[in-house]
Amino acid sequence: MLTNKTKLKYLLIGLVGLFMQGYVSATLPIQKIDLPTGAKLFYVEARTIPMVNIGIDFPGGFAHDPKDRIGVANFTAELMNKGSRINGVEKNEAFIADSISELGSMVAFIPGKEMSSVRIKTLSTPEVLNPLISQASDMLAFPIFSKKILDREKAIEISGLLESQTKPEYIMAKQFKKMIYRDNPLGNEQSVNSIKSVSIDDLKKFHQTYYRADQMNVLIIGDVSREQAIDIGSKLTKNLPKTGTTKLLIPPLSPLPTQDLSQREIKIAHPSQQAHIQMGITSPSRKDPDYFPLLVGNYILGGGGFVSRLMNEIREKRGLAYSVSSYFYPAKNSGYFVAGMQTKKDQSDESVKLLKDTIQTYVNQGPNDQEVQAAKSNLINGFPLRIDSNSKLLDNLSAIAWYDLPLNTLDEWTNEVKKVTKDEIHRAFQKNLDMNKMVTVVVGGQ
Numbered sequence: 407m408l409t410n411k412t413k414l415k416y417l418l419i420g421l422v423g424l425f426m427q428g429y430v431s432a433t434l435p436i437q438k439i440d441l442p443t444g445a446k447l448f449y450v451e452a453r454t455i456p457m458v459n460i461g462i463d464f465p466g467g468f469a470h471d472p473k474d475r476i477g478v479a480n481f482t483a484e485l486m487n488k489g490s491r492i493n494g495v496e497k498n499e500a501f502i503a504d505s506i507s508e509l510g511s512m513v514a515f516i517p518g519k520e521m522s523s524v525r526i527k528t529l530s531t532p533e534v535l536n537p538l539i540s541q542a543s544d545m546l547a548f549p550i551f552s553k554k555i556l557d558r559e560k561a562i563e564i565s566g567l568l569e570s571q572t573k574p575e576y577i578m579a580k581q582f583k584k585m586i587y588r589d590n591p592l593g594n595e596q597s598v599n600s601i602k603s604v605s606i607d608d609l610k611k612f613h614q615t616y617y618r619a620d621q622m623n624v625l626i627i628g629d630v631s632r633e634q635a636i637d638i639g640s641k642l643t644k645n646l647p648k649t650g651t652t653k654l655l656i657p658p659l660s661p662l663p664t665q666d667l668s669q670r671e672i673k674i675a676h677p678s679q680q681a682h683i684q685m686g687i688t689s690p691s692r693k694d695p696d697y698f699p700l701l702v703g704n705y706i707l708g709g710g711g712f713v714s715r716l717m718n719e720i721r722e723k724r725g726l727a728y729s730v731s732s733y734f735y736p737a738k739n740s741g742y743f744v745a746g747m748q749t750k751k752d753q754s755d756e757s758v759k760l761l762k763d764t765i766q767t768y769v770n771q772g773p774n775d776q777e778v779q780a781a782k783s784n785l786i787n788g789f790p791l792r793i794d795s796n797s798k799l800l801d802n803l804s805a806i807a808w809y810d811l812p813l814n815t816l817d818e819w820t821n822e823v824k825k826v827t828k829d830e831i832h833r834a835f836q837k838n839l840d841m842n843k844m845v846t847v848v849v850g851g852q
Contacts, residue, residue, distance in 0.1 A: 436803065436813040439636060443643040444620035448807045449635040450627040452796060458535065458628035459796045460526035462546070462642065463804055465654040466616030467518040469591040476600040477563070478608045479616075482551075483517040484559050485609060489550035492541055496550055505541060509534050513542050519592060520656060520738055521808065522616070527797075530629035539641050546617065547645035551609045560601050567596060574678040574849040581672055582684045585845040586742050590659050618650050619643040623807040627796050659740035661688050662843040671758075671846040681754035681851035685761060686744035687844045692736035692809040696834040698822045700734050700743075703831035705781040706773045707765065708732025708745055713780065719764045720747065726757050732765075738809060743839060754851025762841060769839050772832030786820045 439447040471478045488499035497505075506513050511528035524546065528538050570576040580595060587593025624639040676682075690696050708716040708731045716730045732745035745765065749757040773781075793799050793816065806815050 434799070434816075436806065436816075437632065438813060439632075439639075441619075441624065441636065441639050441643065443640055443646070444618075444648045445622040445624050445639060445643045446807070447624045447626065447635060447639040448803050449625075449632060449639075450799060450803060451631070451635075452627055452799070453629050455796075456530045456629050457796060458526075458528055458530045458626065458630055458638075459800045460524075460528075460628075460638065460642075461625035461800050461804055462524040462622055463521050463625070463808055464523075464616065464618065464622045465520065465656070466522040466612070466621075467520050468594045469520055469656045470612075470616060470654065471591075471594050472608070473591075473594075474600065475603045475608055476594045477596045477604050478612045479522060480517045480563070480596070481556060481559060481604055482609045482612045482616075483515040483522050485551050485555060486515040486549050487513060487545060488555050489552050490545045491548035491550065492544045499555070502541075502545065506538070509538050511538050513538070513545065523804070525800075535630075535638075539638055543642050543645060546642060549613060551606050551613075553606050556604070556606060556609070560604065563596070563601055564598055567598060567601070574676045574680075574682045577674055577676065578682045578684050578847050578849040581674065581847045581849075582686065582744070582845070585670075585672070585847070586662070586686060586688060587659065591656055592659060592737070614647065615650060615652050616654065617646055619646040619648050620650070621654055622646075623804070625800055625803045625807060627799050627803060656739060659688050659737070659742075662845065664840070664842045670844065672848070673851055674847070674849045676850035678850040679751070680748045681751045681757070682746075682748050682849045683754065683758055683761065683846070683851070684744060684746040685758075685844055685846040686742050687839060689734050689741045689743045689838055690736070691738060691740050692805070693811065694736075696838060697736060698826050699830040699834035700838065702778065702781050702785065702823060702826045703773060703835055704732055704734055704743075705785060706777045706831075707768050707835075710781060710784065713784075715768060716745065716747075716761070716764055720757065720760055724760070726750075726753055726760065730761070736809075751851055754848055758846060758848060758851075762844070762846075765839065765844075766841050769835045769841070772835065773828055775828060778826070778828045778831065782823050782826065785823050789820055 434450050434452060437449045439449060441447050466479055468476065468479050487502055490497055490502060509528065511534065512526065514525045516523045516525060526542055528535055583593050583595070622643055624642060626635045626638060630638065706715060708714045711717065716732060720726050720730045721728065727747040727749045730747035732743065734743050735741040745761060747757060747761065793802060802816060806813065
């Protein structure tokens with residue numbers, strides 16, 4: 407029985423959630439604008455503080471690397487802020503770092519799997535914003551790829567890779583991705599030999615091919631007008647190639663086939679104290695109609711922390727693990743579902759069986775009404791925390807642009823969660839989680 411104090415607490419949480427949802431809907435509309443450079447601008451005006459968060463996303467991640475030289479996308483991004491022609495003059499990494507720091511700003515180049523990104527954070531005052539945008543534009547278009555710096559970064563990368571290769575979590579993740587992605591370029595993995603083979607010419611070619619204005623989403627949130635945002639986006643992309651002939655699409659991830667258990671379950675010996683367990687299957691893209699049923703359903707299965715079924719069955723009832731969870735990774739064309747945990751080595755077989763059985767039972771029976779209502783309430787009440795800063799809003803804006811979602815996605819997010827039914831969850835999990843296709847990796851188990 408809820409006390410009056412508890413009822414008031416939940417009422418206030420609900421009101422805050424409604425307020426934040428209304429705030430985003432009423433005062434933070436997303437504008438999509440075609441820039442003269444060919445790039446697309448996604449802009450949100452937010453005048454609360456004198457700051458601007460800027461992002462640039464484009465297809466140019468690990469999945470676009472040459473097959474025999476995995477690491478080109480990574481090193482291209484790594485060297486973008488380590489030497490550039492600024493206002494026509496060659497500047498080294500020390501100058502670039504110091505000049506950005508003196509403006510109290512941040513510029514980062516970030517390589518990813520499907521895309522690479524640029525993230526900029528700065529004050530919106532003209533004396534800071536204008537010189538920073540000018541410098542960032544030159545950094546983006548006119549990098550100086552130094553062989554000396556590339557060799558240094560390659561040595562650092564190789565050292566880190568060799569160290570990682572001894573860790574059970576790295577071994578598990580690498581094997582899991584190999585089984586999920588198979589021959590798809592999304593499964594590209596660096597090796598010592600591939601890193602060594604990367605050359606300066608590779609970086610120059612990659613930059614020329616993939617750092618293209620016509621493929622870029624420019625994201626701007628903060629204390630600037632629409633006209634200023636258009637000017638910033640245009641300046642950042644004005645010196646880049648406007649078009650190109652290379653096809654930048656990544657082929658969709660094909661569904662896993664039905665396989666014998668011996669092909670779907672891999673056990674790797676390791677001297678670690680604990681067994682590391684991961685199992686999963688390919689899953690739909692972010693735009694798939696099953697996205698929200700899977701989101702709500704997974705909160706019940708393994709995404710809701712201590713209130714999830716996996717946590718209840720594996721930790722609370724049997725004490726086999728400190729933590730166990732599951733999630734759906736919704737990529738642009740296709741993603742994957744993964745569940746994972748760590749346990750004592752001599753409990754690995756029991757834990758794998760229980761993990762499978764719990765997922766299978768959930769797929770077979772679906773959730774109950776109470777679980778669905780609790781999951782939807784938690785997701786809706788937690789929504790304001792997803793958008794409570796410009797940085798988080800930029801991440802959401804990035805996802806909307808990258809996955810080509812409706813511009814009112816943030817406004818409709820809680821409504822979509824509310825609409826999910828128990829039957830939709832049951833159907834979505836039966837459709838997308840076939841235990842006869844689920845792959846499993848155990849490192850350091852029995």
